[in-house]
Amino acid sequence: MKVLLTGAGGFIGRHVLDALDKQGIETIAVGRRKPDTWSGGVFEVADLLEIDDFDAFAGKIGATHLLHLAWYAEHGKYWNSPLNLRWSEATTRLVEAFCKAGGRQVVIAGTCAEYDWSYGFCREAETPIEPATLYGSAKDATRRLAIAICREHGVPCAWGRIFLTYGIGEAPQRLVPALADVFRGERDPFAIDKDCFRDFLHVADLAAAFTALLTGGANGVYNISSGEPVRLGDVVGWIAGILDGDAERVLRLTSGRPGQPPLLVGENRKLKELGWRPAITMQQGLRELIARNTHGHAHMPRMFG
Structure with a gap:
């Protein structure tokens, strides 16, 4: 190959x-x-x-x-x-x-x-x-x-x-690193659709x-996909907890945006039939990501192929 x-x-x-x-x-x-x-x-x-x-x-x-x-x-x-x-x-x-x-x-x-x-x-x-x-x-x-x-x-x-997708190396403007920056005090809180579920x-x-x-x-x-719907408000709470922040700084700002589906999740049965399984829970992934970025206190540069 x-x-x-x-x-x-x-x-x-x-x-x-x-x-x-x-x-x-x-x-x-x-x-x-x-x-x-x-x-x-x-x-x-x-x-x-x-x-x-x-x-x-x-x-x-x-x-x-x-x-x-x-x-x-x-x-x-x-x-x-x-x-x-x-x-x-x-x-x-x-x-x-x-x-x-x-x-x-x-x-x-x-x-x-x-x-x-x-x-x-x-x-x-x-x-x-x-x-x-x-x-x-x-x-x-x-x-x-x-x-x-x-x-x-x-x-x-x-x-x-x-x-x-989330993890090491993603653009700092994306949801997970942006929320981490909020709870580090490096950017202002922003509104999210806390009651929406995403994959x-x-x-x-x-x-x-x-x-x-x-x-x-x-x-x-x-x-x-993970096949598991996760509430965006819970993602805020997990990141705030890891960084000892106040989740309400973001959650109190939430308001629904027009056109945003309340649920977006993908069935992954076909992929699992190939023997694949997700190995990292979102809470595990967030802890790893935030620990790395906190110790280095810098995001990896974003590059395109």
Whole structure:
């Protein structure tokens, strides 16, 4: 097995790279720049949005497996960015070239934003696909095209729909690190929808899930989720407790935002059938994350693949 990994410098990609390395899987990572945390291995400098000849690129790499994570993901901007369209095109061109070059397995990162969130509990084969953003629409269109391309070449294609991820290296503006900053006194409290339930998965468990899809010959759509709804007010309370803060500083500000579903959780039965199980509870993950950031008192830099 020789894996071509895109997005290795991103929040998720760095953890996936670590998971592949621990299993001794030969990996060629691709990105615009080598991550600061890079510890060795093969890194190919390439901007997937600027490649003219994907056939030559895929032929040179010579990978048997493709794990494609790279996409535009700048916090607060990616939901309706026109860059989503460029990433859709680059992804389908990469998948086609990889299949033509003799690739044997494709795994691609999708998103829970492909679903109609009004249904709350998302099942791969039952919940309607009705994206509310350009990001979700571009991912959905890419899924359809990538699976069709792979079908034409007889190559299995697993599409992993990611729900809410947290852990070491995420952008400081995201919910968990932002709440930690509130209770450290480093930012002002902000309102959240405390009575909404969400599906959180630690990034290490997410990386293990992508590895399971890659090594298990998976084909089709898989939710990558904890399967456990967590109340946002409880997340506030856990983080406040770890940092000896007053949860009411945030909870008293809460107010419902229009369009936010009261429940968003993904069934993960299909993924579990591959032998995967989440290993880190959210309370465990929060303690680890906050302890690391408190001792270093700095967030890891955010990078993109």
